[in-house]
Amino acid sequence: MWSTVAMPIAGRRATAFLTVQLSRYSVNTSDTTKHIKMRWKGKGLPEREVKANVGQTLLEVSRANDIYLEAACEGSLACSTCHCILDEKTYSVANPPKDAEEDLLDLAFDLRPTSRLGCQVVVSEKMDNALIELPSATRNMAVDGYVPPAH
Incomplete structure (x- = not known):
């Protein structure tokens, strides 16, 4: 089971987010910044x-x-x-x-x-x-x- 969380990227304005998928065993990330x-x-x-x-x-x-x-x-x-x-x-x-x-x-x-x-x-x-x-x-x-x- 995955939980998806959008987190602001440190040092960036709120328009830049890093999407993080969390599971019990691994983490997947994708940068949604344009x-x-x-x-x-x-x-x-x-x-x-x-x-x-x-x-x-x-x-x-x-x-x-x-x-x-x-x-x-x-x-x-x-x-x-x-x-x-x-x-x-x-x-x-x-x-x-x-x-x-x-x-x-x-x-x-x-x-x-x-x-x-x-x-x-x-x-x-x-x-x-x-x-x-x-x-x-x-x-x-x-x-x-x-x-x-x-x-």
Whole structure:
């Protein structure tokens, strides 16, 4: 006899679940998370296609795919070092920026009309084939060479 349980995946928003089937003798799992493809480029990175989970932020996608997106504040909406430049289609379908994000973007290097903070953009199915560009530099007040740990 099997019992099926849907459990949220740790570190992910409630849109990502892991279906677990439990029995007395074994456990079967299946990841029900929806995925899309994204392309990233910039900062010496050749254009690269990666898989992104719907519900992740762009910062989480970058960390999961070893793309260096600085994020000095570790995604707490206190800096502008996770600045990303979205293609126009992606910008138009992304969740709208909050006032606090727009205030921080004023401090970002190489600001463009489609600039967003990676910690604030939540991946949706409408973003399939998005192109995310990293600016050539960031403005970080931390000591030169500091690399924040992944979270």
